[in-house]
Amino acid sequence: MFKKETEYALRGMVYIQLQNLKDRRPGVAEIAHEIEAPYFFTAKIFQRLAKQGFVKSMKGKGGGFFIEPEKKDLPLKELIIAIEGEELFIGCGFGLKNCDENNPCPLHHQYGMIRDQINKLVAGETIQSLAQNTLNKTLAFSRETEK
Amino acid sequence: MFKKETEYALRGMVYIQLQNLKDRRPGVAEIAHEIEAPYFFTAKIFQRLAKQGFVKSMKGKGGGFFIEPEKKDLPLKELIIAIEGEELFIGCGFGLKNCDENNPCPLHHQYGMIRDQINKLVAGETIQSLAQNTLNKTLAFSRETEK
DNA sequence: GTATTAAAAGACCTTTTTGTCTTTTAATAA
DNA sequence: TTATTAAAAGACAAAAAGGTCTTTTAATAC
Ligand code: FES
Ligand code: FES
Numbered sequence: 001m002f003k004k005e006t007e008y009a010l011r012g013m014v015y016i017q018l019q020n021l022k023d024r025r026p027g028v029a030e031i032a033h034e035i036e037a038p039y040f041f042t043a044k045i046f047q048r049l050a051k052q053g054f055v056k057s058m059k060g061k062g063g064g065f066f067i068e069p070e071k072k073d074l075p076l077k078e079l080i081i082a083i084e085g086e087e088l089f090i091g092c093g094f095g096l097k098n099c100d101e102n103n104p105c106p107l108h109h110q111y112g113m114i115r116d117q118i119n120k121l122v123a124g125e126t127i128q129s130l131a132q133n134t135l136n137k138t139l140a141f142s143r144e145t146e147k
Numbered sequence: 148m149f150k151k152e153t154e155y156a157l158r159g160m161v162y163i164q165l166q167n168l169k170d171r172r173p174g175v176a177e178i179a180h181e182i183e184a185p186y187f188f189t190a191k192i193f194q195r196l197a198k199q200g201f202v203k204s205m206k207g208k209g210g211g212f213f214i215e216p217e218k219k220d221l222p223l224k225e226l227i228i229a230i231e232g233e234e235l236f237i238g239c240g241f242g243l244k245n246c247d248e249n250n251p252c253p254l255h256h257q258y259g260m261i262r263d264q265i266n267k268l269v270a271g272e273t274i275q276s277l278a279q280n281t282l283n284k285t286l287a288f289s290r291e292t293e294k
Numbered sequence: 295g296t297a298t299t300a301a302a303a304g305a306c307c308t309t310t311t312t313g314t315c316t317t318t319t320a321a322t323a324a
Numbered sequence: 325t326t327a328t329t330a331a332a333a334g335a336c337a338a339a340a341a342g343g344t345c346t347t348t349t350a351a352t353a354c
Contacts, residue, residue, distance in 0.1 A: 003312095004311075005311080027329095041312065044333095047333080059329080059330055059332080060320060060328085060329055061329045062322070063321065063322085063331065064330080088148060093149070094158060095151070096290050103287045104286055106280050107272070108286070111268065114264050114265055117260070117261050117264065121257050121261065139251055139253045140247070143244040151343095174299095174300065185342085185344080187344050188342065190301075190302090191302095191303095191304095194302060204300090206299080206302080207352045207353095208351070209299085209351085210300050212301090298351100300350090300352100302350090303346100304346090305344100305347095306346095307343080307345095308344095311338100312339075313336100313338075314335100314337075315336075319332065320330090321331095322329075323329090324326085
């Protein structure tokens with residue numbers, strides 16, 4: 001469904017938020033380890049997210065990443081679009097150049113409903129809501145088992 | 148949602164089926180043109196699909212591709228899995244190595260419902276059903292407009 | 295037979311995605 | 325100030341996806 005980069009970003013952001021709730025600021029090494037992502041790739045991804053304002057970072061001893069608490073909740077959709085664009089949310093399931101209600105492809109009706117649900121999911125859930133759910137129900141961030 | 152290769156394959160297969168219904172056997176040039184896909188790439192894709200038995204082909208004058216009429220309807224899911232694997236149909240939306248009902252990720256509940264719907268769509272619709280729908284309602288195969 | 299047509303095979307290339315590594319910058323600790 | 329820590333910047337590289345082209349094989353037309 002999502003690109004690897006998006007998946008790492010989602011997992012990482014939720015992890016950062018979770019740690020922030022415990023008054024901690026995880027660094028790249030910790031994040032990468034916890035979400036089971038490659039260290040340098042994780043570093044690059046969060047560099048970009050920091051530049052785009054999705055997270056704040058601090059250099060030096062005690063440094064790391066954090067999400068500004070005064071910011072409003074970040075919908076997954078915003079993050080995903082920033083990383084991989086909005087094709088998934090507006091594109092045609094049959095691969096036509098665009099989805100057109102008035103000139104629908106053979107999949108338009110059925111695919112449209114699924115796309116709507118995807119939109120609803122990523123617009124409704126936020127990094128913060130996922131972190132909160134994780135706290136409440138102790139959900140999984142990584143798997144020990146092989147793929 | 149799908150890879151380009153999958154999209155071309157879906158569009159091409161439905162186009163072939165549509166032409167077969169008119170007792171025609173389109174060749175690569177015609178298929179590629181009609182579905183707006185690159186000629187050589189289309190050729191390679193249908194070569195593979197022919198080798199895998201999803202279509203039959205004939206060489207030489209009057210040659211081209213056709214779907215054996217005696218075969219039962221081909222669910223989109225079979226075709227898609229043959230091209231890009233089943234990750235989309237069983238994978239974890241959060242990017243964990245696998246989806247595990249008993250150790251769910253923060254997206255499991257919500258994403259699971261969407262994934263189920265995707266499964267239902269591609270298992271229910273077939274190349275033949277899409278072709279028939281296209282005939283009945285004159286649906287779109289290509290777009291004149293730019294992306 | 296030969297010419298022509300069209301798919302099969304496979305080499306090759308480009309772009310995007312994914313991942314790695316080194317050097318630089320900025321913060322804190324001593 | 326100097327040492328240490330950790331992110332920023334950016335070059336580099338491997339793998340996958342997407343795409344192109346030439347040569348070969350097999351069918352039909354003559
Ligand atoms: S036209 Fe294809 S999904 Fe709308
Ligand atoms: S565990 Fe993530 S979708 Fe099921």
